[in-house]
Every structure is written in structure tokens, then in C-alpha cells.
Amino acid sequence: LGRGIIVTLEAVRFKFQVQVGEIRSLPGLIDNNKGRYAVVIFEDLYMYLNLQGQNRANLDQYCRDFNVGILYLFYFYSKAKIVIAKMVGSFPLRFMSSVRLKDYEINATSPLLRITRPGSVVSTSIVPVPSPNDWTIFLPYHHTYTAVTLASRLKPPKLRKTKRRSNHLNSACGLEKLIPVLLDQGLYDGIQRVFFGNNLKFWLQKVLFLDALSYLSYGRLSLPLERYFQIDIDDIFVGVAESRLLVNDVQALLNFQTELRKNVPGFTYQLGFSGKFIYSGTNLESEGDRMLLKLADNFSWFPHMWSHMQAHWFSNASKLCEYMDINRQFALRHSLNTSSNYAVAPHHAGVYPVHQQLYHCWRKVWNITSTSSEEYPNLRPDHRRKGFIYRNIMVIPRQTCSLFTHTMVLDMYPGGKEVLLESIDGGSLFQSFLYNQVNVFMTHQSNYGNDRLGLFTFDRAMKFLYKWTNLRLVYEPPEVLGKRYFNLYPEEVEPVWSNPCLNRRHLEIWSEEKNCSSFPKFVVVGPQKTGTTALYWFLNMHPHVKSNLPSPTTFEEVQFFSGPNYFKGIDWYMSFFPTPENNTVLFEKSATYFDQKVVPKRLKTLLPSKHIVVILIDPALRAYSWYQHMRSHHDAFALKYSFYETITAHRGVDPDGLISLQRRCLDPGFYANHLENWLDFIQPQFIIIVDGDMLKTDPAAAMFQLQKSLGFTEIYQYNKILKFDERKGFFCQVQPKGKSKCLGQSKGRKYPEMEDESWKYLTKYYEEANLKLFKLLERLKKPIPEWLKKKSK
Numbered sequence: 002l003g004r005g006i007i008v009t010l011e012a013v014r015f016k017f018q019v020q021v022g023e024i025r026s027l028p029g030l031i032d033n034n035k036g037r038y039a040v041v042i043f044e045d046l047y048m049y050l051n052l053q054g055q056n057r058a059n060l061d062q063y064c065r066d067f068n069v070g071i072l073y074l075f076y077f078y079s080k081a082k083i084v085i086a087k088m089v090g091s092f093p094l095r096f097m098s099s100v101r102l103k104d105y106e107i108n109a110t111s112p113l114l115r116i117t118r119p120g121s122v123v124s125t126s127i128v129p130v131p132s133p134n135d136w137t138i139f140l141p142y143h144h145t146y147t148a149v150t151l152a153s154r155l156k157p158p159k160l161r162k163t164k165r166r167s168n169h170l171n172s173a174c175g176l177e178k179l180i181p182v183l184l185d186q187g188l189y190d191g192i193q194r195v196f197f198g199n200n201l202k203f204w205l206q207k208v209l210f211l212d213a214l215s216y217l218s219y220g221r222l223s224l225p226l227e228r229y230f231q232i233d234i235d236d237i238f239v240g241v242a243e244s245r246l247l248v249n250d251v252q253a254l255l256n257f258q259t260e261l262r263k264n265v266p267g268f269t270y271q272l273g274f275s276g277k278f279i280y281s282g283t284n285l286e287s288e289g290d291r292m293l294l295k296l297a298d299n300f301s302w303f304p305h306m307w308s309h310m311q312a313h314w315f316s317n318a319s320k321l322c323e324y325m326d327i328n329r330q331f332a333l334r335h336s337l338n339t340s341s342n343y344a345v346a347p348h349h350a351g352v353y354p355v356h357q358q359l360y361h362c363w364r365k366v367w368n369i370t371s372t373s374s375e376e377y378p379n380l381r382p383d384h385r386r387k388g389f390i391y392r393n394i395m396v397i398p399r400q401t402c403s404l405f406t407h408t409m410v411l412d413m414y415p416g417g418k419e420v421l422l423e424s425i426d427g428g429s430l431f432q433s434f435l436y437n438q439v440n441v442f443m444t445h446q447s448n449y450g451n452d453r454l455g456l457f458t459f460d461r462a463m464k465f466l467y468k469w470t471n472l473r474l475v476y477e478p479p480e481v482l483g484k485r486y487f488n489l490y491p492e493e494v495e496p497v498w499s500n501p502c503l504n505r506r507h508l509e510i511w512s513e514e515k516n517c518s519s520f521p522k523f524v525v526v527g528p529q530k531t532g533t534t535a536l537y538w539f540l541n542m543h544p545h546v547k548s549n550l551p552s553p554t555t556f557e558e559v560q561f562f563s564g565p566n567y568f569k570g571i572d573w574y575m576s577f578f579p580t581p582e583n584n585t586v587l588f589e590k591s592a593t594y595f596d597q598k599v600v601p602k603r604l605k606t607l608l609p610s611k612h613i614v615v616i617l618i619d620p621a622l623r624a625y626s627w628y629q630h631m632r633s634h635h636d637a638f639a640l641k642y643s644f645y646e647t648i649t650a651h652r653g654v655d656p657d658g659l660i661s662l663q664r665r666c667l668d669p670g671f672y673a674n675h676l677e678n679w680l681d682f683i684q685p686q687f688i689i690i691v692d693g694d695m696l697k698t699d700p701a702a703a704m705f706q707l708q709k710s711l712g713f714t715e716i717y718q719y720n721k722i723l724k725f726d727e728r729k730g731f732f733c734q735v736q737p738k739g740k741s742k743c744l745g746q747s748k749g750r751k752y753p754e755m756e757d758e759s760w761k762y763l764t765k766y767y768e769e770a771n772l773k774l775f776k777l778l779e780r781l782k783k784p785i786p787e788w789l790k791k792k793s794k
């Protein structure tokens with residue numbers, strides 16, 4: 002049951018928290034005097050009834066104080082199929098299990114109904130749920146309860162011969178209608194509740210579930226009733242002879258559009274064209290093509306590629322643009338209306354995983370502003386498809402409507418025509434409309450010839466939708482629809498890049514030029530001023546380890562996951578990594594990653610199961626090093642104010658520039674807090690801690706440990722190439738003739754020691770944070786840096 006609930010909540014994008022198993026303690030219900038939850042759902046009524054100690058009283062009180070309702074699913078499975086009737090705790094309510102139902106209907110007077118419209122009786126002899134015997138029905142004894150749905154019993158149940166139960170049943174049998182979904186309006190104990198006597202598999206339960214969430218949350222969890230949609234007909238001229246549109250089919254398409262506009266003003270089909278294939282069917286089909294061109298103004302047209310080629314086959318952008326332009330010339334010749342600035346890539350190739358050249362040419366040749374794809378972040382599960390914006394082109398998720406290029410004839414529908422009908426009558430197509438406020442449906446040319454399944458499907462789907470729901474279908478042109486989508490879901494504007502090498506479909510539509518082995522195997526994430534450059538340099542001395550190539554702006558750091566570079570995409574990121582030779586381990590280092598909240602999620606999504614390396618030095622010394630770094634970069638505040646003045650400055654009193662300097666000195670030093678953020682995404686075994694003091698004073702030992710932690714089989718001996726340089730005051734690389742090569746002036750700067758008052762202040766300031774770090778590393782069974790051990794004594 003839990004899975005059904007989660008899938009539905011994910012599909013409608015309501016935020017939720019799940020607690021699994023026996024509930025020993027409740028999660029924190031209140032945050033800053035505000036209730037954290039709008040509705041509480043129990044996947045099993047007994048979980049609520051069996052809450053231990055004060056838990057139930059506390060939950061009930063929370064529900065009363067914050068106007069929060071409770072929703073229960075109740076799926077009482079009895080193997081013996083023997084009816085059990087019981088009281089529901091101390092409520093004036095009984096339930097009866099293992100009931101077989103027929104003639105399921107909505108109670109038209111229920112105050113719960115919002116999306117649900119009391120269509121008619123679901124009159125199949127057995128209500129179409131996977132286990133029709135397992136319905137639970139409710140028998141209320143108080144006016145707080147009203148029926149949301151009603152049904153009749155299919156056949157009398159087997160009775161157990163205990164006197165008490167048969168008494169219960171006798172009274173239940175006296176009822177004319179049974180109640181499988183029940184609303185408690187809160188008149189009994191001040192809490193509103195909805196009881197579902199089965200799971201969410203039956204489509205009507207799904208609609209009611211959304212209404213229950215809206216009702217119980219006092220409207221806080223409500224989807225609007227408008228459903229915006231677009232229907233694309235891909236490949237309008239593509240298709241083998243004998244399967245394409247004839248003149249009558251084109252006329253039928255236009256007629257259907259005209260009919261649809263009565264309910265959905267302005268509705269216009271989007272026709273996707275690859276000009277090369279026009280007139281490539283039979284003579285009669287060519288007449289169909291001519292008819293399409295004649296009626297072209299009635300439709301909106303969008304480009305595929307000229308000959309349906311896939312964008313990722315082109316690494317050369319100008320070739321790709323040239324090729325696109327042929328299709329544009331075709332559109333100009335035939336005066337096709339392409340003003341929607343919308344395009345679809347054949348097989349979604351190049352849209353995701355992003356192929357920069359495609360986006361470039363789309364903008365340049367067609368001025369495309371929106372597209373759609375079913376590949377982001379993955380094709381499955383389809384309810385988790387999302388959108389993103391890349392190079393100002395809106396990519397919005399696309400839904401299938403159970404029609405594909407080869408589904409042309411109803412009787413030959415794969416698995417039988419019932420499969421298609423079920424998807425329309427409450428199945429996946431219906432649920433797309435139900436859950437998604439914006440739908441872009443994909444159909445194909447062949448669905449509009451032959452049996453015209455495209456027309457049949459949407460005609461039936463809309464009738465079903467209008468019969469059972471109060472949803473209103475609305476049409477908007479693609480660009481407007483795209484903007485609406487990202488207004489509804491602004492959190493999706495920024496993409497999160499996943500690794501194409503981990504998804505077979507993505508790998509197939511990824512440019513052959515890219516190479517899965519070019520991703521780094523580990524990343525040094527910082528924090529800044531802990532010796533990250535020295536570590537980067539040392540690692541590059543290893544014969545089998547190679548870093549990213551330098552960046553013209555940020556030198557040895559790529560700074561991909563932490564800043565605006567992320568939006569340049571993974572092609573850009575990968576351009577920093579050469580294809581490695583055998584045995585070579587690639588790595589990246591960007592010291593800015595450690596304390597940026599967004600980085601762990603992004604890094605984990607692109608580089609799952611890769612190690613991250615964190616260097617830790619005393620946070621007071623790190624703060625002082627940063628301050629000195631800013632002085633040498635002529636930061637006006639660092640030059641004007643002493644270190645002590647900087648770290649003790651007060652927000653609201655001192656200048657903003659000083660406060661900002663203070664934050665950059667102090668914030669990264671809360672190591673444990675930042676590590677906790679990493680641990681939300683990266684498993685502890687993938688986090689390697691390097692003692693920054695050891696890296697400075699005994700780098701060969703630090704490098705030995707690091708190589709072990711990274712699982713290197715061949716350990717490189719750094720004592721052969723690193724030597725302490727008296728002049729520099731740090732370890733440097735041994736060069737021929739007794740010389741040594743050190744890091745430049747900006748690493749290992751000469752500056753006075755920290756004054757006592759700052760030292761004392763920071764020791765106190767970081768005392769708790771250091772203790773937290775100590776405990777965290779201990780819990781994670783990580784080596785504890787010597788400096789931290791000393792501090793924690």
C-alpha cells in the first residue's frame with residue numbers, strides 16, 4: 002500500500018515524509034510554531050490504532066491544533082476469505098473485511114468531492130480491483146460519518162459461527178448499500194478522517210485519494226482543476242507505404258480538431274515533419290500528403306530533422322545546422338506555420354543527454370524555445386519525468402498515450418484491445434491527465450491513418466475524463482505551455498545531470514565521441530586553504546594518476562558542480578578530461594565544492610560511487626589563511642581590518658563587505674555540518690579524510706594513506722620525489738642536480754603568526770564544532786587527524 006501512496010504523491014509532486022515500520026516515536030510535528038504536515042496518512046488503520054503511549058494522543062492533539070486530517074487505507078487480508086467484523090478502536094464505527102463488491106458508485110452528496118464527479122455506477126459484476134474479495138466496508142454509528150462511495154455485495158459471505166460476529170453481520174446485512182470509502186467530518190472528536198477500504202489500485206480510489214488529501218488538508222494540498230495539454234503528431238510524413246494518411250484521414254483529423262475546440266478553445270495539433278519523406282507512400286497516400294499541405298494553416302508545425310537523422314550523430318555543429326536548414330527551406334517552400342518555436346528531436350537524441358550542438362542549431366536555425374522529452378531524468382518510472390532549461394530552451398516532460406508507431410489497428414493492439422481500453426478508462430492515460438497539470442502527449446502519423454487510433458483514443462479519454470472528473474482541459478501553444486510548466490515547477494528549471502553511462506538508453510543516444518572512461522574516478526572537494534593545490538600537484542606526480550586539464554579562468558580547478566559552469570552541461574565538463582590511457586586514474590579537484598550545499602547531490606548524480614577527498618586542518622588556521630589570501634588579493638576589507646576585527650565583526654553593525662569576508666573565513670570551518678550535507682548523498686565509504694597537517698609535514702605518509710584509501714594496487718613512494726625545502730618552508734618536488742620545484746608564491750605564503758587574542762577567540766568559537774567533528778569521524782570509523790585529537794583531549 003505504501004508504494005501506491007508514494008507513487009501518487011510523487012506523481013502530483015506533493016512533498017512528503019515516510020516513516021516505515023512500527024512507529025515508536027512520531028517525527029517532529031511542529032517547526033517554529035508551524036505544523037509541518039498538512040495531512041497524516043496511515044497505510045494501515047491498525048498502525049494508528051496501535052500507536053503506543055502518548056503517541057496517539059499527541060498526534061490527535063496536533064491534528065486538532067493545526068487543522069490536519071488523517072487518511073487511512075485499510076486492506077484487511079484474510080486468507081480464508083472469511084468475513085471478519087470488528088469495532089474500529091473506540092470509534093462508533095465497525096468494519097467488515099473480505100467483502101466482494103459490485104456496482105460501485107460515488108455518493109453524489111459527499112462534501113469530499115472536488116476532482117471526482119459522480120459519473121455513474123461502475124457496473125462490472127466485480128469491481129475491477131486486483132483482489133476483489135478483499136474490500137473492507139465500514140458500518141458507522143454516528144452522524145459524523147458519511148459515505149463517499151457506495152456499493153452492493155456481490156454474494157453473501159461465508160459466516161463464522163461465533164454468536165458475536167454473526168450479530169454484527171446481521172445488522173450489516175440489513176444495510177442496503179455498503180460503504181467502501183467513508184468520511185468522518187470531525188463531529189465526533191474534532192478530527193476529520195477518511196477511511197479507504199482497499200488499496201489505491203482501482204482508478205476511482207486514486208481520484209478520491211486526491212480529493213481526500215485536499216479535504217483533509219483544508220485545501221492546502223489541492224491541485225487546480227485545469228489540465229493543460231498538447232498533442233504532438235510526430236513524423237507526419239514518415240511511415241512505410243500502405244500505413245500512411247489518406248485524404249479522408251486528413252479530413253477526419255481536421256474534423257476532430259474542430260470538434261475538440263468546442264470544449265477546448267484553440268486546440269491545435271502539433272505536426273512534426275521531416276520534409277524529405279513527403280510523397281514517399283502510395284499514390285493515394287501522396288494525395289493525403291497534398292491534402293495536409295492544403296490544410297496546413299489549420300495546424301501548428303514543428304521540425305524534426307530533414308531525413309529523421311539523430312542529432313548526436315553530428316559532432317560538427319555547422320554540418321548539423323546546414324542539415325536542419327534543408328528542413329527549414331522545405332517549411333518555407335510550403336508556407337508551414339512554425340511560429341510555435343517548438344521542435345522535437347527524433348528518438349530524443351541530443352535533448353537528454355544534452356548534445357550542445359543540437360541546442361545551438363535549434364536556436365540558430367529555428368529560434369527554438371521549447372521542446373519535450375521523455376528521457377529526463379529517465380524514461381522510467383514515468384511519473385518521475387521532469388523538465389529542465391538548457392541554453393534558454395525549455396525541455397518539458399512528455400507522456401505517452403499508449404500509442405506507438407506500430408499500433409495502428411485496434412484489434413491488433415499488443416496484448417489485445419483491452420490493454421488500450423484499460424489505459425484510457427482509468428489507466429495510464431487517464432492518470433496522466435489526473436496527476437500532471439501539464440501534459441505533452443506523443444502520437445505518430447500512423448495512429449491517424451489505418452484505424453485512426455489517435456482520434457479514437459483521445460475522444461474516448463476525454464469522454465471518460467469529463468464523465469468522472471471535474472477537470473477542465475485547456476490548450477496553450479508550446480511556448481506558453483513551457484512557461485506555465487516552469488512557473489508551476491520552478492525547482493525544475495535547473496537541470497541535474499545524470500551519468501549517461503549508467504543508462505542504456507542514454508548511452509545509445511549519446512555522441513560516440515564521448516567516452517565513459519573520461520569521467521573522473523575521484524574528486525578532491527576542498528575545503529579551500531587546506532592544501533588542496535599541493536595534493537593536486539602531488540597526485541599528478543603519480544605515474545598513473547592524471548588530473549583535469551587546466552581552466553583558462555579558474556586554473557587547476559574546473560569548479561563545475563559549485564557554480565554557473567554547471568549549467569554549461571556535461572559536454573563542457575568532459576572537455577576537461579582526456580581519454581585516459583590504460584591504468585590511468587582521472588581525478589578532479591575544486592576546493593570550492595566542500596561547503597556548497599548544492600554540490601553533493603549534483604556530484605552524486607553524475608558520479609555515483611566515486612570517492613570524494615576532504616582535507617581537514619585546524620579551522621582557525623584555515624580561517625587565517627583565507628584572510629591572508631584576501632589581503633594578498635588586495636581585498637579592501639582585509640587590508641583595512643585586522644584579522645581579529647574581521648572574525649569578531651557584527652552583522653548589522655559592521656559593513657557588509659567585512660561580514661562577507663568574515664563568513665568566508667569562518668563558515669567552511671564548520672566541517673561536521675558540511676560533512677553531514679555530504680552524507681545525505683554520499684555513503685561514508687566513499688568519503689576519504691586527509692589530515693592536512695600531515696600533508697604539510699609528512700606528505701609521503703599522507704599520500705601513502707590516501708592511495709590505500711583509494712584502493713590503488715600499485716602504491717607510489719612519494720619520499721623519492723618530495724623533499725623539504727628550507728627556503729619555501731614546505732615540501733617540494735625533487736629535481737635533477739639537487740634542485741627542487743615548489744608551488745608558486747600564492748601557496749605557502751609568508752605572513753606573521755596569528756595573534757593570541759584571535760587564536761583564543763577561534764579556539765572557543767570552533768570548540769563545539771570540533772567536538773562534533775571528532776564524534777562524527779569516530780562514528781564513521783574515519784581516521785581522526787592528529788590536530789583534532791589534541792583539541793578534543
Ligand SMILES: Nc1ncnc2c1ncn2[C@@H]1O[C@H](COP(=O)(O)OS(=O)(=O)O)[C@@H](OP(=O)(O)O)[C@H]1O
Pocket residue numbers: 528529530531532533534535592625626627629630696697731732733744747748749750
Ligand atoms: N607543499 C606545500 N606547498 C605549499 N603550500 C602547501 C603545501 N602543503 C600544504 N600547503 C598549504 O596549502 C595552503 C593553500 O591551500 P590550498 O591550495 O587549498 O588553497 S586554495 O584554496 O587553493 O587557494 C597553503 O596555505 P598558506 O600557507 O596560507 O599559503 C599552505 O599552508
